[in-house]
Amino acid sequence: MNTLVIDHLSKHFGGVAALSDVSMQVPPGRIVGLIGPNGAGKTTLINLITGLLTVSSGRIRFGDLDVTHAPAHVVARAGLARTFQNIRLLTEASVVDNVMIGFYRREHSSSLASLLGLRSAHRETREIRDRALALLDRFEMRHLADEEAGSLAYGHQRRVEMMRAMASDPSTVLFDEPVAGMNDVEAGQLGDIFRGLALEGRGVLLIEHNIRFVTRLCDHVYVLDSGRLIAEGTPAEVTSHPDVITAYLGQPRRKEGG
Ligand SMILES: Nc1ncnc2c1ncn2[C@@H]1O[C@H](COP(=O)(O)OP(=O)(O)OP(=O)(O)O)[C@@H](O)[C@H]1O
Ligand SMILES: [Mg+2]
Incomplete structure:
Protein backbone atom coordinates (compact mmCIF):
# COMPACT_ATOMS: atom_id res chain seq x y z
CA MET A 1 0.00 0.00 0.00
CA LEU A 80 -5.43 6.29 -7.56
CA ALA A 81 -9.13 6.82 -8.25
CA ARG A 82 -11.37 9.87 -7.82
CA THR A 83 -14.92 11.07 -8.02
CA PHE A 84 -16.03 14.35 -9.56
CA GLN A 85 -17.71 17.22 -7.79
CA ASN A 86 -20.03 17.50 -10.79
CA ILE A 87 -21.43 14.00 -11.28
CA ARG A 88 -20.38 12.38 -14.57
CA LEU A 89 -22.54 9.38 -15.42
CA LEU A 90 -23.91 7.77 -18.56
CA THR A 91 -27.36 8.97 -17.65
CA GLU A 92 -29.28 6.70 -20.06
CA ALA A 93 -27.39 3.54 -19.07
CA SER A 94 -28.41 1.43 -16.09
CA VAL A 95 -26.79 1.73 -12.69
CA VAL A 96 -25.04 -1.63 -13.02
CA ASP A 97 -23.75 -0.77 -16.51
CA ASN A 98 -22.29 2.48 -15.21
CA VAL A 99 -20.43 0.53 -12.53
CA MET A 100 -19.29 -2.15 -15.01
CA ILE A 101 -17.62 0.58 -17.06
CA GLY A 102 -15.34 1.13 -14.09
CA PHE A 103 -14.16 -2.49 -14.28
CA TYR A 104 -13.59 -2.32 -18.03
CA ARG A 105 -11.45 0.75 -17.54
CA ARG A 106 -9.08 -1.38 -15.55
CA GLU A 107 -9.27 -4.50 -17.66
CA HIS A 108 -9.35 -2.91 -21.08
CA SER A 109 -7.43 -5.78 -22.64
CA SER A 110 -10.64 -7.79 -22.53
CA SER A 111 -12.92 -5.20 -24.08
CA LEU A 112 -11.75 -6.07 -27.60
CA ALA A 113 -12.61 -9.71 -26.97
CA SER A 114 -16.04 -8.75 -25.71
CA LEU A 115 -16.62 -6.64 -28.81
CA LEU A 116 -15.74 -9.66 -30.92
CA GLY A 117 -18.22 -11.71 -28.91
CA LEU A 118 -15.78 -14.40 -27.82
CA ARG A 119 -17.13 -16.95 -25.41
CA SER A 120 -14.43 -16.22 -22.84
CA ALA A 121 -15.50 -12.60 -23.05
CA HIS A 122 -19.09 -13.51 -22.25
CA ARG A 123 -17.88 -15.32 -19.19
CA GLU A 124 -15.79 -12.33 -18.27
CA THR A 125 -18.75 -10.01 -18.74
CA ARG A 126 -20.79 -12.17 -16.37
CA GLU A 127 -17.99 -12.11 -13.83
CA ILE A 128 -17.66 -8.37 -14.09
CA ARG A 129 -21.41 -7.99 -13.71
CA ASP A 130 -21.26 -10.13 -10.55
CA ARG A 131 -18.47 -8.01 -9.16
CA ALA A 132 -20.39 -4.83 -10.00
CA LEU A 133 -23.43 -6.26 -8.20
CA ALA A 134 -21.27 -7.00 -5.16
CA LEU A 135 -20.24 -3.34 -5.10
CA LEU A 136 -23.92 -2.38 -5.38
CA ASP A 137 -24.58 -4.51 -2.29
CA ARG A 138 -21.83 -2.75 -0.42
CA PHE A 139 -23.23 0.66 -1.30
CA GLU A 140 -26.79 -0.52 -0.60
CA MET A 141 -27.81 0.13 -4.20
CA ARG A 142 -28.64 -3.41 -5.35
CA HIS A 143 -32.38 -2.66 -5.62
CA LEU A 144 -31.58 0.10 -8.13
CA ALA A 145 -29.29 -2.02 -10.36
CA ASP A 146 -31.46 -1.80 -13.48
CA GLU A 147 -32.65 1.79 -13.09
CA GLU A 148 -31.49 4.45 -15.55
CA ALA A 149 -28.68 6.27 -13.78
CA GLY A 150 -30.02 9.66 -14.82
CA SER A 151 -33.40 8.98 -13.22
CA LEU A 152 -31.95 8.48 -9.73
CA ALA A 153 -32.05 10.96 -6.87
CA TYR A 154 -28.93 13.08 -6.57
CA GLY A 155 -27.55 11.18 -3.57
CA HIS A 156 -27.90 7.87 -5.39
CA GLN A 157 -26.17 9.25 -8.49
CA ARG A 158 -23.26 10.20 -6.26
CA ARG A 159 -23.08 6.61 -5.04
CA VAL A 160 -22.95 5.34 -8.61
CA GLU A 161 -19.95 7.57 -9.21
CA MET A 162 -18.27 6.24 -6.08
CA MET A 163 -18.89 2.62 -7.06
CA ARG A 164 -17.46 3.26 -10.51
CA ALA A 165 -14.34 4.71 -8.89
CA MET A 166 -14.08 1.69 -6.55
CA ALA A 167 -14.45 -0.75 -9.44
CA SER A 168 -10.82 -0.16 -10.37
CA ASP A 169 -9.90 -1.45 -6.88
N1 LIG B 1 -9.47 25.48 -15.17
C1 LIG B 1 -9.36 26.64 -14.48
N2 LIG B 1 -9.01 27.79 -15.08
C2 LIG B 1 -8.89 28.95 -14.41
N3 LIG B 1 -9.10 29.06 -13.09
C3 LIG B 1 -9.47 27.96 -12.42
C4 LIG B 1 -9.63 26.69 -13.07
N4 LIG B 1 -9.98 25.76 -12.15
C5 LIG B 1 -10.06 26.43 -10.98
N5 LIG B 1 -9.75 27.73 -11.13
C6 LIG B 1 -9.68 28.75 -10.06
O1 LIG B 1 -8.87 28.21 -9.04
C7 LIG B 1 -9.40 28.55 -7.76
C8 LIG B 1 -9.66 27.29 -6.97
O2 LIG B 1 -10.79 26.61 -7.52
P1 LIG B 1 -11.25 25.17 -7.02
O3 LIG B 1 -12.35 24.73 -7.92
O4 LIG B 1 -10.06 24.30 -6.91
O5 LIG B 1 -11.83 25.50 -5.57
P2 LIG B 1 -12.61 24.55 -4.56
O6 LIG B 1 -11.90 24.67 -3.27
O7 LIG B 1 -12.78 23.21 -5.13
O8 LIG B 1 -14.02 25.30 -4.45
P3 LIG B 1 -15.50 24.69 -4.23
O9 LIG B 1 -15.67 24.50 -2.76
O10 LIG B 1 -16.41 25.78 -4.75
O11 LIG B 1 -15.63 23.45 -5.02
C9 LIG B 1 -10.64 29.38 -8.01
O12 LIG B 1 -10.26 30.74 -7.97
C10 LIG B 1 -11.03 28.99 -9.41
O13 LIG B 1 -11.73 30.01 -10.06
MG1 LIG C 1 -14.36 22.03 -5.59
Whole structure:
Protein backbone atom coordinates (compact mmCIF):
# COMPACT_ATOMS: atom_id res chain seq x y z
CA MET A 1 0.00 0.00 0.00
CA ASN A 2 1.23 3.45 -0.95
CA THR A 3 1.27 6.86 0.69
CA LEU A 4 0.23 9.78 -1.49
CA VAL A 5 2.69 12.60 -0.89
CA ILE A 6 2.06 16.17 -2.07
CA ASP A 7 5.26 18.16 -1.86
CA HIS A 8 5.31 21.99 -2.12
CA LEU A 9 2.72 21.94 -4.88
CA SER A 10 1.70 25.12 -6.69
CA LYS A 11 -0.69 25.81 -9.55
CA HIS A 12 -1.19 29.10 -11.38
CA PHE A 13 -3.93 29.87 -13.88
CA GLY A 14 -2.38 32.81 -15.73
CA GLY A 15 -1.78 35.30 -12.94
CA VAL A 16 -4.13 33.56 -10.49
CA ALA A 17 -2.50 31.35 -7.85
CA ALA A 18 -5.02 28.57 -7.29
CA LEU A 19 -2.60 26.60 -5.07
CA SER A 20 0.55 27.88 -3.38
CA ASP A 21 3.20 25.67 -1.82
CA VAL A 22 0.83 22.97 -0.55
CA SER A 23 2.29 19.89 1.17
CA MET A 24 0.20 17.04 2.53
CA GLN A 25 0.02 13.26 2.82
CA VAL A 26 -2.62 10.57 2.52
CA PRO A 27 -1.30 7.35 4.12
CA PRO A 28 -2.89 3.95 3.49
CA GLY A 29 -5.66 2.98 5.89
CA ARG A 30 -6.46 6.57 6.82
CA ILE A 31 -9.29 8.96 6.08
CA VAL A 32 -7.73 12.38 5.57
CA GLY A 33 -9.97 15.44 5.39
CA LEU A 34 -9.51 18.49 3.19
CA ILE A 35 -11.74 21.44 3.95
CA GLY A 36 -11.84 25.09 2.95
CA PRO A 37 -14.18 27.75 1.57
CA ASN A 38 -15.37 27.93 -2.05
CA GLY A 39 -12.49 28.59 -4.41
CA ALA A 40 -9.89 27.47 -1.84
CA GLY A 41 -8.27 25.12 -4.38
CA LYS A 42 -9.58 21.74 -3.20
CA THR A 43 -10.79 20.47 -6.58
CA THR A 44 -7.71 21.91 -8.28
CA LEU A 45 -5.58 19.75 -5.97
CA ILE A 46 -7.44 16.58 -7.01
CA ASN A 47 -7.20 17.59 -10.67
CA LEU A 48 -3.43 18.00 -10.31
CA ILE A 49 -3.03 14.65 -8.54
CA THR A 50 -5.08 12.78 -11.13
CA GLY A 51 -3.32 14.31 -14.13
CA LEU A 52 -6.20 16.46 -15.39
CA LEU A 53 -4.21 19.65 -14.83
CA THR A 54 -0.50 20.27 -15.25
CA VAL A 55 1.53 21.12 -12.16
CA SER A 56 3.20 24.58 -12.07
CA SER A 57 5.76 23.55 -9.44
CA GLY A 58 6.30 20.97 -6.72
CA ARG A 59 5.99 17.18 -6.79
CA ILE A 60 3.38 14.46 -6.35
CA ARG A 61 4.49 10.96 -5.36
CA PHE A 62 2.48 7.80 -4.85
CA GLY A 63 4.60 5.25 -3.06
CA ASP A 64 7.82 4.97 -5.05
CA LEU A 65 6.24 6.44 -8.16
CA ASP A 66 6.63 10.08 -9.18
CA VAL A 67 3.26 10.99 -10.73
CA THR A 68 3.85 14.76 -10.90
CA HIS A 69 3.56 14.83 -14.68
CA ALA A 70 1.84 11.49 -15.24
CA PRO A 71 -1.21 11.48 -17.53
CA ALA A 72 -4.57 10.48 -16.08
CA HIS A 73 -4.53 6.86 -17.26
CA VAL A 74 -1.10 6.26 -15.70
CA VAL A 75 -2.26 7.73 -12.40
CA ALA A 76 -5.35 5.53 -12.49
CA ARG A 77 -3.31 2.42 -13.24
CA ALA A 78 -1.02 3.25 -10.31
CA GLY A 79 -4.05 2.78 -8.05
CA LEU A 80 -5.43 6.29 -7.56
CA ALA A 81 -9.13 6.82 -8.25
CA ARG A 82 -11.37 9.87 -7.82
CA THR A 83 -14.92 11.07 -8.02
CA PHE A 84 -16.03 14.35 -9.56
CA GLN A 85 -17.71 17.22 -7.79
CA ASN A 86 -20.03 17.50 -10.79
CA ILE A 87 -21.43 14.00 -11.28
CA ARG A 88 -20.38 12.38 -14.57
CA LEU A 89 -22.54 9.38 -15.42
CA LEU A 90 -23.91 7.77 -18.56
CA THR A 91 -27.36 8.97 -17.65
CA GLU A 92 -29.28 6.70 -20.06
CA ALA A 93 -27.39 3.54 -19.07
CA SER A 94 -28.41 1.43 -16.09
CA VAL A 95 -26.79 1.73 -12.69
CA VAL A 96 -25.04 -1.63 -13.02
CA ASP A 97 -23.75 -0.77 -16.51
CA ASN A 98 -22.29 2.48 -15.21
CA VAL A 99 -20.43 0.53 -12.53
CA MET A 100 -19.29 -2.15 -15.01
CA ILE A 101 -17.62 0.58 -17.06
CA GLY A 102 -15.34 1.13 -14.09
CA PHE A 103 -14.16 -2.49 -14.28
CA TYR A 104 -13.59 -2.32 -18.03
CA ARG A 105 -11.45 0.75 -17.54
CA ARG A 106 -9.08 -1.38 -15.55
CA GLU A 107 -9.27 -4.50 -17.66
CA HIS A 108 -9.35 -2.91 -21.08
CA SER A 109 -7.43 -5.78 -22.64
CA SER A 110 -10.64 -7.79 -22.53
CA SER A 111 -12.92 -5.20 -24.08
CA LEU A 112 -11.75 -6.07 -27.60
CA ALA A 113 -12.61 -9.71 -26.97
CA SER A 114 -16.04 -8.75 -25.71
CA LEU A 115 -16.62 -6.64 -28.81
CA LEU A 116 -15.74 -9.66 -30.92
CA GLY A 117 -18.22 -11.71 -28.91
CA LEU A 118 -15.78 -14.40 -27.82
CA ARG A 119 -17.13 -16.95 -25.41
CA SER A 120 -14.43 -16.22 -22.84
CA ALA A 121 -15.50 -12.60 -23.05
CA HIS A 122 -19.09 -13.51 -22.25
CA ARG A 123 -17.88 -15.32 -19.19
CA GLU A 124 -15.79 -12.33 -18.27
CA THR A 125 -18.75 -10.01 -18.74
CA ARG A 126 -20.79 -12.17 -16.37
CA GLU A 127 -17.99 -12.11 -13.83
CA ILE A 128 -17.66 -8.37 -14.09
CA ARG A 129 -21.41 -7.99 -13.71
CA ASP A 130 -21.26 -10.13 -10.55
CA ARG A 131 -18.47 -8.01 -9.16
CA ALA A 132 -20.39 -4.83 -10.00
CA LEU A 133 -23.43 -6.26 -8.20
CA ALA A 134 -21.27 -7.00 -5.16
CA LEU A 135 -20.24 -3.34 -5.10
CA LEU A 136 -23.92 -2.38 -5.38
CA ASP A 137 -24.58 -4.51 -2.29
CA ARG A 138 -21.83 -2.75 -0.42
CA PHE A 139 -23.23 0.66 -1.30
CA GLU A 140 -26.79 -0.52 -0.60
CA MET A 141 -27.81 0.13 -4.20
CA ARG A 142 -28.64 -3.41 -5.35
CA HIS A 143 -32.38 -2.66 -5.62
CA LEU A 144 -31.58 0.10 -8.13
CA ALA A 145 -29.29 -2.02 -10.36
CA ASP A 146 -31.46 -1.80 -13.48
CA GLU A 147 -32.65 1.79 -13.09
CA GLU A 148 -31.49 4.45 -15.55
CA ALA A 149 -28.68 6.27 -13.78
CA GLY A 150 -30.02 9.66 -14.82
CA SER A 151 -33.40 8.98 -13.22
CA LEU A 152 -31.95 8.48 -9.73
CA ALA A 153 -32.05 10.96 -6.87
CA TYR A 154 -28.93 13.08 -6.57
CA GLY A 155 -27.55 11.18 -3.57
CA HIS A 156 -27.90 7.87 -5.39
CA GLN A 157 -26.17 9.25 -8.49
CA ARG A 158 -23.26 10.20 -6.26
CA ARG A 159 -23.08 6.61 -5.04
CA VAL A 160 -22.95 5.34 -8.61
CA GLU A 161 -19.95 7.57 -9.21
CA MET A 162 -18.27 6.24 -6.08
CA MET A 163 -18.89 2.62 -7.06
CA ARG A 164 -17.46 3.26 -10.51
CA ALA A 165 -14.34 4.71 -8.89
CA MET A 166 -14.08 1.69 -6.55
CA ALA A 167 -14.45 -0.75 -9.44
CA SER A 168 -10.82 -0.16 -10.37
CA ASP A 169 -9.90 -1.45 -6.88
CA PRO A 170 -7.82 1.66 -6.12
CA SER A 171 -5.40 1.68 -3.19
CA THR A 172 -6.19 5.36 -2.63
CA VAL A 173 -9.39 7.16 -3.52
CA LEU A 174 -10.11 10.89 -3.68
CA PHE A 175 -13.72 11.93 -3.02
CA ASP A 176 -14.71 15.47 -4.05
CA GLU A 177 -17.64 16.48 -1.83
CA PRO A 178 -19.26 13.03 -1.79
CA VAL A 179 -22.10 13.86 0.62
CA ALA A 180 -23.15 17.15 -0.98
CA GLY A 181 -26.93 17.07 -1.36
CA MET A 182 -27.39 14.10 0.99
CA ASN A 183 -29.35 14.07 4.23
CA ASP A 184 -27.78 13.07 7.56
CA VAL A 185 -28.93 9.45 7.33
CA GLU A 186 -27.47 8.99 3.83
CA ALA A 187 -24.27 10.76 4.87
CA GLY A 188 -23.99 8.51 7.92
CA GLN A 189 -24.28 5.38 5.75
CA LEU A 190 -21.58 6.69 3.45
CA GLY A 191 -19.40 7.44 6.44
CA ASP A 192 -19.60 3.77 7.43
CA ILE A 193 -18.65 2.76 3.89
CA PHE A 194 -15.63 5.10 3.95
CA ARG A 195 -14.53 3.63 7.28
CA GLY A 196 -14.72 0.19 5.69
CA LEU A 197 -12.50 1.32 2.80
CA ALA A 198 -9.88 2.57 5.27
CA LEU A 199 -10.10 -0.64 7.32
CA GLU A 200 -9.21 -2.54 4.15
CA GLY A 201 -6.01 -0.49 4.04
CA ARG A 202 -7.05 2.05 1.41
CA GLY A 203 -6.12 5.69 1.72
CA VAL A 204 -9.10 8.05 1.52
CA LEU A 205 -8.96 11.79 0.82
CA LEU A 206 -12.26 13.36 1.72
CA ILE A 207 -13.05 16.85 0.44
CA GLU A 208 -16.06 18.17 2.29
CA HIS A 209 -17.93 21.26 3.34
CA ASN A 210 -19.85 19.37 6.00
CA ILE A 211 -17.57 19.93 8.99
CA ARG A 212 -19.46 17.57 11.25
CA PHE A 213 -19.00 14.77 8.74
CA VAL A 214 -15.27 15.46 8.47
CA THR A 215 -14.66 15.69 12.20
CA ARG A 216 -16.48 12.42 12.80
CA LEU A 217 -14.57 10.48 10.14
CA CYS A 218 -11.07 11.86 9.74
CA ASP A 219 -7.87 11.20 11.64
CA HIS A 220 -6.16 14.21 10.15
CA VAL A 221 -7.57 17.33 8.51
CA TYR A 222 -5.98 19.92 6.23
CA VAL A 223 -7.49 23.36 5.75
CA LEU A 224 -7.03 25.32 2.54
CA ASP A 225 -7.89 28.98 2.10
CA SER A 226 -7.17 30.91 -1.11
CA GLY A 227 -4.77 28.20 -2.24
CA ARG A 228 -2.73 28.10 0.96
CA LEU A 229 -2.71 25.56 3.78
CA ILE A 230 -3.69 27.55 6.85
CA ALA A 231 -3.96 24.67 9.33
CA GLU A 232 -3.60 20.92 9.74
CA GLY A 233 -4.02 18.47 12.58
CA THR A 234 -6.70 16.50 14.35
CA PRO A 235 -10.29 17.61 13.75
CA ALA A 236 -10.31 19.19 17.23
CA GLU A 237 -7.09 21.09 16.52
CA VAL A 238 -8.17 22.55 13.19
CA THR A 239 -11.71 23.46 14.19
CA SER A 240 -10.41 25.48 17.14
CA HIS A 241 -7.70 27.19 15.07
CA PRO A 242 -8.46 30.94 14.92
CA ASP A 243 -7.54 31.27 11.21
CA VAL A 244 -9.86 28.39 10.37
CA ILE A 245 -12.74 29.90 12.31
CA THR A 246 -12.26 33.17 10.45
CA ALA A 247 -11.65 31.70 7.01
CA TYR A 248 -14.09 28.85 7.00
CA LEU A 249 -16.45 28.50 9.89
CA GLY A 250 -17.06 32.23 10.02
CA GLN A 251 -18.37 32.49 6.50
CA PRO A 252 -22.03 32.05 5.59
CA ARG A 253 -23.27 28.57 4.66
CA ARG A 254 -22.42 27.81 1.04
CA LYS A 255 -24.73 26.46 -1.60
CA GLU A 256 -24.39 22.73 -2.32
CA GLY A 257 -22.90 21.29 -5.53
CA GLY A 258 -20.83 23.65 -7.65
N1 LIG B 1 -9.47 25.48 -15.17
C1 LIG B 1 -9.36 26.64 -14.48
N2 LIG B 1 -9.01 27.79 -15.08
C2 LIG B 1 -8.89 28.95 -14.41
N3 LIG B 1 -9.10 29.06 -13.09
C3 LIG B 1 -9.47 27.96 -12.42
C4 LIG B 1 -9.63 26.69 -13.07
N4 LIG B 1 -9.98 25.76 -12.15
C5 LIG B 1 -10.06 26.43 -10.98
N5 LIG B 1 -9.75 27.73 -11.13
C6 LIG B 1 -9.68 28.75 -10.06
O1 LIG B 1 -8.87 28.21 -9.04
C7 LIG B 1 -9.40 28.55 -7.76
C8 LIG B 1 -9.66 27.29 -6.97
O2 LIG B 1 -10.79 26.61 -7.52
P1 LIG B 1 -11.25 25.17 -7.02
O3 LIG B 1 -12.35 24.73 -7.92
O4 LIG B 1 -10.06 24.30 -6.91
O5 LIG B 1 -11.83 25.50 -5.57
P2 LIG B 1 -12.61 24.55 -4.56
O6 LIG B 1 -11.90 24.67 -3.27
O7 LIG B 1 -12.78 23.21 -5.13
O8 LIG B 1 -14.02 25.30 -4.45
P3 LIG B 1 -15.50 24.69 -4.23
O9 LIG B 1 -15.67 24.50 -2.76
O10 LIG B 1 -16.41 25.78 -4.75
O11 LIG B 1 -15.63 23.45 -5.02
C9 LIG B 1 -10.64 29.38 -8.01
O12 LIG B 1 -10.26 30.74 -7.97
C10 LIG B 1 -11.03 28.99 -9.41
O13 LIG B 1 -11.73 30.01 -10.06
MG1 LIG C 1 -14.36 22.03 -5.59
